[in-house]
Each structure stands twice: as structure tokens, then as C-alpha cells.
Amino acid sequence: MWSKSRTLAISASIVLSGLYGVAQAQPIDASRLESADTNPNDWLTYHGSYKGFDYSGLSQINTSNVKDLDVAWMHFPGRTTRGVQSMPLAADGVLYYSGSYSRVFALDGATGKQLWAFIPDLDEDLVSRQTHSPYNRGIALGEGKVFVGTVDGRLLAIDMKTGEKAWDTKLEDSQKLTTGFTGAPLYVRGTVVIGSQGGEWPNRGPIFGVDAKTGAKKWEFITVGGTPEAMKTWGNDTWRTGGGGGWMPGTYDPETNSVWWGTANPAPLYDWGGDSWTEGGGARPGTNLFTTSVIALDPDTGKLKFYHQELPHDAWDFDSAIGEFVSIDRDGRKLMLHPNKSGYMFVYNRADASVANVWPLIHNINFVQNIDTSGTLVGRREFQAGEMKGPPLCPAINGGVSWNSGAYSPKTGLYYKIGNEWCQTMEVTKTTPVTEPQSQLYIGATFHLVPPPSGTIYGHLDARDPVTGEKKWEVRFPEPPLASVIATAGDLVFVPDPRGILRAYDARTGEQLWSHNDGIGHNGGIISYSAGNKQYIAVVTGWGGLVGDDYTGAFGEPYKSMPKDAGALIVYALK
Amino acid sequence: MHHTMSALILVALLAAGSVAPAFADEAASDGGAAAKGEQLFGSAGCGWCHSEGGRAPGKGPKLAGIQKDDAFIHNRIKNGYPGQMPGFKQFSDAQINSLIAYVRSLPAQ
Numbered sequence: 001m002w003s004k005s006r007t008l009a010i011s012a013s014i015v016l017s018g019l020y021g022v023a024q025a026q027p028i029d030a031s032r033l034e035s036a037d038t039n040p041n042d043w044l045t046y047h048g049s050y051k052g053f054d055y056s057g058l059s060q061i062n063t064s065n066v067k068d069l070d071v072a073w074m075h076f077p078g079r080t081t082r083g084v085q086s087m088p089l090a091a092d093g094v095l096y097y098s099g100s101y102s103r104v105f106a107l108d109g110a111t112g113k114q115l116w117a118f119i120p121d122l123d124e125d126l127v128s129r130q131t132h133s134p135y136n137r138g139i140a141l142g143e144g145k146v147f148v149g150t151v152d153g154r155l156l157a158i159d160m161k162t163g164e165k166a167w168d169t170k171l172e173d174s175q176k177l178t179t180g181f182t183g184a185p186l187y188v189r190g191t192v193v194i195g196s197q198g199g200e201w202p203n204r205g206p207i208f209g210v211d212a213k214t215g216a217k218k219w220e221f222i223t224v225g226g227t228p229e230a231m232k233t234w235g236n237d238t239w240r241t242g243g244g245g246g247w248m249p250g251t252y253d254p255e256t257n258s259v260w261w262g263t264a265n266p267a268p269l270y271d272w273g274g275d276s277w278t279e280g281g282g283a284r285p286g287t288n289l290f291t292t293s294v295i296a297l298d299p300d301t302g303k304l305k306f307y308h309q310e311l312p313h314d315a316w317d318f319d320s321a322i323g324e325f326v327s328i329d330r331d332g333r334k335l336m337l338h339p340n341k342s343g344y345m346f347v348y349n350r351a352d353a354s355v356a357n358v359w360p361l362i363h364n365i366n367f368v369q370n371i372d373t374s375g376t377l378v379g380r381r382e383f384q385a386g387e388m389k390g391p392p393l394c395p396a397i398n399g400g401v402s403w404n405s406g407a408y409s410p411k412t413g414l415y416y417k418i419g420n421e422w423c424q425t426m427e428v429t430k431t432t433p434v435t436e437p438q439s440q441l442y443i444g445a446t447f448h449l450v451p452p453p454s455g456t457i458y459g460h461l462d463a464r465d466p467v468t469g470e471k472k473w474e475v476r477f478p479e480p481p482l483a484s485v486i487a488t489a490g491d492l493v494f495v496p497d498p499r500g501i502l503r504a505y506d507a508r509t510g511e512q513l514w515s516h517n518d519g520i521g522h523n524g525g526i527i528s529y530s531a532g533n534k535q536y537i538a539v540v541t542g543w544g545g546l547v548g549d550d551y552t553g554a555f556g557e558p559y560k561s562m563p564k565d566a567g568a569l570i571v572y573a574l575k
Numbered sequence: 576m577h578h579t580m581s582a583l584i585l586v587a588l589l590a591a592g593s594v595a596p597a598f599a600d601e602a603a604s605d606g607g608a609a610a611k612g613e614q615l616f617g618s619a620g621c622g623w624c625h626s627e628g629g630r631a632p633g634k635g636p637k638l639a640g641i642q643k644d645d646a647f648i649h650n651r652i653k654n655g656y657p658g659q660m661p662g663f664k665q666f667s668d669a670q671i672n673s674l675i676a677y678v679r680s681l682p683a684q
Contacts, residue, residue, distance in 0.1 A: 081658035128655055128662045131623065200620070427628070429617045437665055441620020448626040448633060544658055546634065549624070553632030564658050 028091060028141045028160075030189045034254050040489070041530035043090040046138055046184045047405060048527070050252045052326040054407040055487045056528035060535035061574060062490030066504050066514045072536060072573040073112030077103050083542020084567040087138040087184060087405075087484065087525030095529065095538060096160070097569055098136045101127075102150045104158060105569075109531030112571065116163025123152040126174055131441060132197055132546065137248065137403075138184025138525065140192060143212050147192050149181025155194055155210055167215030172196055177203045178439045179245065183323070186249040188259055188299040191218060198223070198245020199264030199291075199319055202433035202442040205244030207261060209302050219302030223263045223290050227304060235277075235285025241433040241442065242284060243267030244291045248323030248403055253350055255334070258296040258305050260353075262338065265319035266291040268444030269397070272385035272430045277313050283430075283444060287312040292319045294338055294346070294353055308353040308375065310340045315382060316367045317397050318342035324405050326415065328466050337408075337466045343400020343419060344371050347467055359469030361401060361462060362419040364394040364452035383428045383445075392423035392450050398547045402480070404524070407487035408466055412507050415466035416493045420480040422457045422554075423450050449550050457554060461485065461495055463510060473510035479555055482548055483522035483539075496522030496539050498551065499558060502572075518570055521562055523548050534573055542567020612677025615670055619663065629681055635660060640683025648675050 026032065028044060036042065036049035040057030047054050061069060077084060077099030088097035095109045101122055106115040127134050133151040140147040145157040145166050153172035158165055171194070174180045179197040186193045191209045198205030204224040211218055223246060225231035225239030234242055243266045250261035266288040273282020280286075292314035295307040310320045318341040326337040327350065334350040343362035348355060355375035369379025381393070399420060406417030426447040434440040451457045459480025463472040475495075483496035491507045498521045504514040521543035528537050544564030551559035615621075616628065626633030641648070652671050655662030663671070 125664075128657065129664060131620075131661045133661075134658070200623070425627070429622075431617050434618055440618065441623050443620045443623050446617070446622030446626065446628045448631045549634035553626070553634075553637075 026092065027144065029143065033142070033187065042092070043088070043527040043529050044141055045089070045186070046087050046140070046249045047251065047324065050254070052251050052324060052408075053410065053487075054405045054484060055409055057489045058528050058530055058535045059489040061488065061492065061537065063492060063506055063513060065574060066490070066492055068575045069504070069514055069516070069537070069572050070575045071516070072571050074571065075105065075107055075112050075114070075569040077105060077567070077569070079103070080542050080567040081565050082135045082544035083521070083523050083564070084540035084569065085135045085137050085524040085542070085545060086540060088527050088538050088540065088569065089139060089141055090527060090529030090538070091141055093531035095571070096139060096141065096146055097540065098139050098148055099567070100136060101134045102136045102148050102156070104139060104146055104148050106146075106160065106163060109529060109536060110534065118158050118163050118165070120150060120156060122150055123174070126152050129438070130178060130180070132182065132200070133180070135182055135545065137182055140185040140187040140249070142187030142192070143190070145212065147185045147187060147212075149183065149185060149194050151180035151182060153180045155181065155185065155192065155208070155215070157212070157215060169210055169215040169217065171208050171210070171217060172206070176438060177201065179203060183247045184249040186252065186259065187212060188252045191299045193250070193259055193261070193299065195246025195248070195261060197247045199243045199267060199317070199321070200269065200441050200443065201243065201439045202241030202267055202435050203439055204239070204242060205246065205264055207246045207297070207302070209299065218300070221295075221297055221302045221304065223295075224266070226290060230289035233286040233289040235280045238284040241267060241435065242288060242291065243442065245321070247321050250323045251325040252299065253327070253336075256296070256305070256351065257299065259299050260325045260336065261295050261297065262320040262322055263290055263293045263295060264321040265314050265317045267433070267442040268431060269317040270383055270426070270428050270443070270445040271313070271315045272383065272428050272444065274382045274384050275380070288314065294320055294348065296353060306352045308346070308348065308355060310346055310375070311342065311377065315380070316342070316393070318367065318399065322401065322403050326408050326466060328408070330467055335467060337415065339401045339406065339417065341399040341401060342367065343395055345469060346375065357467060361417055361464070361469070362395060362421055364421050364423060364454065365400065366391060366394045383426070385428050385430045388426040388428065391453055392425050394423040394452055395420060396422045396424035396449050397447060398422060398449065398550060402482050402547050404482060405484040407485050407493065409487035409507055411489055411491070412487075413465070414463045414472055414507065416461060416463050416485055416487055416507070418481050418485065418495075419460050419462060421452050421459065422480070423452045424448060425450055449554050461493070461505070461510075463507070475505065475510050475512070479551060481522070482545065484525045486526045486528060488528055494526055494537060494539070496526055498522065498548065500541065502539055516572070520566055521548065521559070537572040538569060539572075540567065540569055608673040608676035609680040612673035612675070615674055616677055624660070629678055638678045639681035641678060645675050648678065
């Protein structure tokens with residue numbers, strides 16, 4: 001009887017496998033997610049695994065045969081306002097991804113055949129009033145569901161087999177706050193964590209924990225004055241309008257049972273009060289906790305375990321919201337690399353977020369004289385209301401790094417990351433936050449992108465030691481690439497560039513080995529996975545993100561005429 | 576009752592910060608309207624996209640010297656354009672007119 005049932009079960013699984021052309025699905029649970037780095041066939045979470053490597057252990061595509069890489073199939077999500085900006089995921093030979101307006105698709109990873117599509121109804125009237133919308137930057141998998149946030153303040157769960165909605169939880173009053181969710185959620189041991197937009201609005205930027213089974217809200221961590229200690233760091237009750245948020249997914253460290261998350265900047269972005277913030281003056285007196293910080297939360301309760309504020313009283317919109325946390329073990333030390341938008345890379349001890357090192361990725365920095373290796377800001381540049389004095393501010397508000405991810409190869413020991421060299425002129429204005437009837441952008445300046453004093457705007461892919469910052473090689477781009485990069489065990493680094501060219505480099509030397517024109521700029525994710533024992537590279541395309549919008553004024557064509565309502569998922573394999 | 580309602584509206588306007596109270600006087604001269612428009616331009620974060628107060632291209636186009644007519648600009652501010660500019664439906668016609676006055680006051684060069 002037992003053996004008969006077993007035979008039937010195996011037969012059924014073979015039939016199902018044949019039907020869908022995909023591997024037999026195993027549950028995506030905590031143990032599978034926490035060992036995801038050992039199974040390169042899947043790409044289960046935003047950065048591939050909780051280790052944050054953006055690295056594929058697959059080597060079928062490698063330096064010797066990448067010249068034979070070609071398009072295997074494509075998928076068009078439709079209604080692609082501002083391009084596809086998401087990171088696809090892959091599990092058991094099925095590829096899942098999201099497009100603008102939180103459209104979610106499940107596709108056969110080998111053929112691209114659509115298994116299901118989920119098109120949510122959104123508050124379209126609200127969407128038409130949002131600036132940072134309607135793009136979606138990704139999804140999470142867990143417990144047989146796909147999780148996705150919406151710009152109208154909801155977190156949705158979709159059955160990963162059928163595409164039917166499992167639950168729909170309203171977390172934020174987006175009609176009032178304007179903000180919603182564009183970043184991917186993170187699934188951790190039964191809890192779905194998602195952070196709100198927020199740095200540009202006079203709100204308080206929450207991060208939520210939601211029960212993965214039921215959709216019930218478990219906890220909320222408020223990044224602006226969310227603890228009694230933090231509230232004291234906002235003079236004149238400015239915590240009421242302090243910005244914050246956490247708009248990209250962080251990661252999970254099972255060893256300390258901590259969710260690491262990066263928080264957004266305080267509002268207004270620029271402070272007209274010069275250095276008076278240390279003595280109760282300016283737009284938001286004090287250090288403004290927990291904005292522009294790396295925080296570690298208990299996944300069950302949302303309680304703060306430890307934190308480090310990368311830029312106390314961030315006066316430059318160089319936030320910590322980049323959700324890239326790279327676990328590096330070296331010489332017995334357990335470290336965590338995190339890029340700050342300023343272009344400084346912070347290296348933490350994973351036990352408590354104490355600073356182990358800080359190094360600069362970019363060359364043009366003058367918002368401080370330095371951030372020393374202990375994380376202390378030296379020679380801060382503050383502003384008064386009016387035209388900014390002195391040289392252009394470097395880097396520009398677009399960041400020394402943008403929100404997309406770098407990659408770490410445990411094989412080469414190198415960290416591959418895009419740096420941006422640009423600056424801005426600026427006039428700081430004393431503005432009043434507008435919260436009624438709906439929160440409006442709370443910026444505090446008007447600015448203009450300009451080249452650095454040393455020459456022209458450019459971007460560069462660096463290969464560096466992730467702990468010391470020592471550079472192995474560098475490749476330059478006339479316009480900074482704005483998409484994520486990926487490293488693979490085939491000793492390749494793929495860079496999707498803004499003009500639309502996907503390029504592959506030798507991970508050890510930086511030599512370009514292959515390229516292909518995807519026909520429109522890249523501003524999203526790239527992954528690798530296996531289906532039917534064949535390796536694929538999947539990249540999303542489409543243009544029109546907030547940083548990319550500056551390329552028309554800065555560079556003219558091809559960006560001036562590049563569509564901002566198009567994009568696709570393009571999947572490559574060896575011919 | 577009417578007075579109570581007026582008082583409530585006034586409280587609501589004051590709670591809205593600098594935007595609404597600045598437009599209590601709708602009979603302002605062009606110069607006044609442009610000044611109010613400049614203030615609203617700053618409060619609503621228009622400079623996020625329209626660089627240097629609209630004098631230079633940024634995420635959005637340069638506004639100084641714009642060739643579009645008032646009706647076009649009014650409609651664009653009110654309703655936006657998907658993926659390129661949000662709509663500001665909460666602004667009154669007077670507020671939008673002040674923004675147009677401000678944009679028209681910028682030297683075209």
C-alpha cells in the first residue's frame with residue numbers, strides 16, 4: 001500500500017513535471033531559503049540568497065563560451081510605465097517577476113510560456129498623483145506564495161501555483177501620505193517584511209512585518225523617532241514630518257536572527273540651518289534617528305536589536321536605503337558590507353553593526369572631507385538658505401551609487417560595483433511641509449546636475465576587495481549604468497547598461513567578452529538560474545526611473561527619445 | 576453655522592501649511608501671483624524635477640521660455656502625464672494660475 005501510494009505520487013510528479021516542463025517543486029521554507037546559496041539552480045530572494053551576493057554558482061555559461069550567448073525567449077508585461085525595474089526570481093525552473101503597477105507573472109523558465117499572470121486593481125487616481133510610481137522593484141517567495149507590494153499601500157500574497165490572490169493587506173494610508181510600496185518584500189521565517197517609501201515626504205516612514213500565512217500585520221517599526229530615544233533626536237517635534245522609510249528589501253542573518261534593513265533619508269532633504277542643527281536650529285535639529293541608518297530588527301516582533309546611523313543628520317540625501325547587505329567571512333571575522341548612497345562603503349561586524357571599516361568607491365566627494373575608518377564624518381559641508389557657496393556638491397543627489405545592486409563572487413573574492421561621478425549646483429530653500437490634504441514632496445532645495453570639477457560625468461564598474469576597498473580593475477562608462485550587476489561561477493560579470501547594451505566581462509581582468517543590444521535602457525535586475533539542466537541569464541529592460549530621468553538633460557540622445565513606457569524580460573542561453 | 580464652517584475651513588487651510596493660506600487673496604496682481612507661484616513651486620517640490628526653479632532641464636523639462644499655452648500647462652499640472660509627471664488635483668485653479676504666472680516670469684534664455 002505504502003509503495004503503491006509512493007509510486008502514484010512519483011508518477012504524478014513526473015506527469016506534472018512533463019506538463020509544465022519544470023522541476024518538481026519543493027516547499028520554499030526557512031531552511032531552503034537559508035541555504036539558497038548552495039543551490040545555484042534557483043534565485044529565491046532578491047539578492048539570490050540572504051548572503052546578498054547577487055552571485056550565481058552556475059558555470060555552464062563561462063568565459064570560454066559566452067560568445068555564443070543569445071536570446072532564448074522574451075516576455076512583455078505590458079503597461080510598462082517607467083520600464084521594468086524589478087529583480088526576477090526563479091524556483092524549480094519557474095521564473096517569477098513583476099512589472100509596473102505590481103503586475104506579477106509566472107513563466108516556464110525554459111520556454112517563457114506563461115503559467116499565470118496576476119494584474120491587481122490599483123487606486124489609479126492616487127497613482128496619477130504620485131511622483132515615485134508606478135514602478136515595482138520586486139517580489140518575494142515563501143510558503144507557496146508570491147508576495148508583492150503596491151504603490152497604493154498594500155501587500156499582496158499570490159498563490160505561486162495558480163496565480164490566485166491569497167490575501168490582500170492594506171498597510172498604509174497612501175491617499176493621505178502619498179507614499180506606498182515599490183520595493184520588494186523579504187520573506188523571513190513566516191514573516192513578510194516590507195518597507196515604505198518615505199524620504200521625500202513629511203511622513204514617518206514605517207517598515208512592516210506581516211504574517212505570511214494570514215496577511216495579518218504583526219508589527220510596524222517607525223524609522224522616524226520610532227523609539228523614545230530616537231524621538232529625542234528630532235528638535236522642535238520635527239519627527240512629525242521627518243521622512244525616513246526603507247524602500248528596498250534588506251536581508252536576514254540567521255546566526256543572530258536579525259533582519260538587516262537600510263533606512264531612507266530625513267525630510268526635508270537639505271537643511272537651511274547650516275551647522276545650527278547641533279544646537280537646536282535648522283529644519284530638523286538633531287541627528288534624526290533612525291534615518292540614513294542600518295538597523296537590525298527581530299523578525300517576529302520588529303523590535304530594534306542594534307543599529308548604526310551612517311550619516312548623522314543627513315543633510316545631503318545620501319540615504320542608507322540601498323538594501324544590499326553582503327555577508328563576508330574573513331580571517332575569522334563575520335562582516336557585512338553595505339553601500340551608502342554617498343559612495344562610501346560601510347563594513348560592519350555582523351554581531352552588532354559596529355563599524356569595521358569604511359572605504360570610498362567614487363572619486364568625487366566633497367559633502368565631507370572624509371568618513372574615517374571608524375565611520376566618523378570629518379569636515380561636514382552644511383548649507384544656508386540661498387545659492388550654495390563653493391564648488392558643486394559631489395556626489396549629486398543621484399548618488400555615488402544608485403539603488404541597484406553590486407555583486408560579490410566568492411570565487412574571485414572580488415566585489416563588483418557601479419560608482420557614479422557627478423555633482424550638482426543647488427539653491428537651498430526654506431520650505432514648510434505640506435501634509436494636508438495629502439503629503440507633498442518635502443525637498444528643501446532646487447538643484448541641477450553638473451559634471452565634477454575634474455572633468456565629465458561618468459560611471460565605472462569597479463572590482464574591489466569588499467573589506468579593504470583595494471581596487472583590482474575598473475571599466476568606465478560615459479553614462480553611469482543604473483541596473484544591477486551579477487557575477488557568476490563562470491567567471492563572468494554582466495552589466496546591463498543605460499543605452500540598452502548588456503555586456504559580459506571577465507571577472508578576473510575586466511576584459512569585455514560579449515555584448516548584446518536589448519534595444520532600450522536597463523534600470524532593474526539581472527539573475528541566473530537553471531531549468532532543464534540549462535543555465536539562463538534573465539535581465540529586465542525599460543527606462544524612466546527617477547535617476548534615469550536626468551539623463552535627457554545631462555546627455556541628450558539616446559535618452560531624449562528613449563521610451564518611458566516600454567520594457568521586457570529578456571532571457572539568454574547558449575545557442 | 577456658516578461662520579463655523581468658515582472657521583473650520585480656515586483651520587484646515589492653516590493646517591495645510593504655506594500652500595492654501597497663500598492663496599486667500601486671489602485678486603493679486605501678476606507680480607503677486609508669480610511670487611505666490613514661486614512659493615508654491617518650492618512647497619510642492621516642483622524643483623525635484625524642474626531644475627533650478629524651472630530654469631534648467633532636470634528630470635522634467637526646463638520651464639523658462641516654455642512655448643505651450645496656458646491651457647496646456649494648466650491641464651498638465653492638474654492631471655499630470657502617466658510616468659512623467661504627477662497630477663496636482665488638489666491645487667485650486669488660482670494656485671495653478673499662480674504657478675503659470677511664475678513660469679511665465681522666468682526669463683527665457
